[in-house]
Amino acid sequence: MRRSWLAFAAVAYLSILAAVIHAQPVQPPRTLSAEMRAALERVYTQALPASVRIETVPEGTGSGFFISADGLVMTAYHVVEDTRGFRVIDSKNQSLSAELVGYDEFRDIAILRASVNEPVPFLPLETTSGPSVGEPLLAIGNSRGQFIAPRYGIVNTVERDIFPFFNSIAISTTIPLAPGDSGGPVLNQAGRVVAVVVAIGQPNGVFESYLSPLQGLGEVIAQLQAGRKRDVPYIGVQLFQIDDETAATLRIPKEGVLIQGLLRGGAAERAGLRGFAIRRENGQEVYEFDVILEADGRPFNNVTELQRYIRSKEVGDTVVLTVRRGQQILKVELRLTPNPTRRS
Missing domain, CATH: 2.40.10.120 (Thrombin, subunit H)
Incomplete structure (x- = not known):
């Protein structure tokens, strides 16, 4: 079974000067007179x-x-x-x-x-x-x-x-x-x-x-x-964009963003959210995962848009996530923290 979709977009701030940015096209440079x-x-x-x-x-x-x-x-x-x-x-x-x-x-x-x-x-x-x-x-x-x-x-x-x-x-x-x-x-x-x-x-x-x-x-x-x-606020998750292959493999709608992993000590881990896992049951692979559908009542189907929304908040703010877990729809309240990978 193909698992290329297991690659994920981490919620991390890359503040490096020599970054190669893939952005929208720019107009031709003007001449400095x-x-x-x-x-x-x-x-x-x-x-x-x-x-x-x-x-x-x-x-x-x-x-x-x-x-x-x-x-x-x-x-x-x-x-x-x-x-x-x-x-x-x-x-x-x-x-x-x-x-x-x-x-x-x-x-x-x-x-x-x-x-x-x-x-x-x-x-x-x-x-x-x-x-x-x-x-x-x-x-x-x-x-x-x-x-x-x-x-x-x-x-x-x-x-x-x-x-x-x-x-x-x-x-x-x-x-x-x-x-x-x-x-x-x-x-x-x-x-x-x-x-x-x-x-x-x-x-x-x-x-x-x-x-x-x-x-x-x-x-x-x-x-x-x-x-x-x-500090920039974090949920403390690693996220993956749900594409057609992912939706078909997991047999879920193509909506929301999938939690691929949790950052240790982060708000999501403390709130009981789950990262992606595979276990075997009766000789079959069983997938366990949470999908974030909404934040504060706003639907998000794009990883970047969800990240941008969270970054616009303050550390200490409370965010309510709507999460799909199997056949359940849960409301999970969590308090935003600084990057848990850099601060205790």
Whole structure:
């Protein structure tokens, strides 16, 4: 019997900078004119003193920038996530100890506090408006062995969905970024930070770089500065999309999403949900499994759509799942938790 359908889509957040993203087609890149580049080069000169390199343990490199005179640094959360330690290297090549203040895993941004002995230059944030398609932007980063170097490019789209590599909606650009640039500031021609570097990809063979926008996040950033730590919520399951072969093999309707496995310690395991299992009875294979039909009364037949709905919630929120188990339809209430594979 064929069992290719046993492959599954895990509920996991892949926050890797060099991800290959398979997304919708993009429009051809626009050309960065000499005038645009010259304007951005002037912005780079002004922004350089407030830009930093972030070095992590285990060995890793990221980018960031000061957002206050007393040493607050903004970066991408995945730069410092699950590290044993990190330090900030400023534009004068001074090594500064630092600690994590707050983060928002959903948007992949974090605030650090670097130990500074005097006021430092910092970059203004643009949270009331965002960049537009075709707008030239400057990113500052630490890839390719370079130190706080400029990268220039054009906005392709302002609403790129690259889930699950990035939980929120990204800005896509032609900026030639690489590993080490993640967390760096992205500035407009007015010298204001409009986004943070989070990922790169190559949908349909066309290179793109992806940014986490700051538009509308004034209050969120203030909360992070005050110490808020927002994890992405999880059900704690491994899911599989029910296709025609799966439905025929299991003799079930082609609706809902199948629970292939449970993440140990997750909300689903604690709520008594069941992962897929095979047992033998009277010489025959018997399949045991749960299928999620609805979440909070909303039907879901697509793994990505269900994941997106859960990620939009908060850790600690309660979700009611409608589940098919054999001939039974169950209502299962569970409390969303952080990723159980990374946190006890």
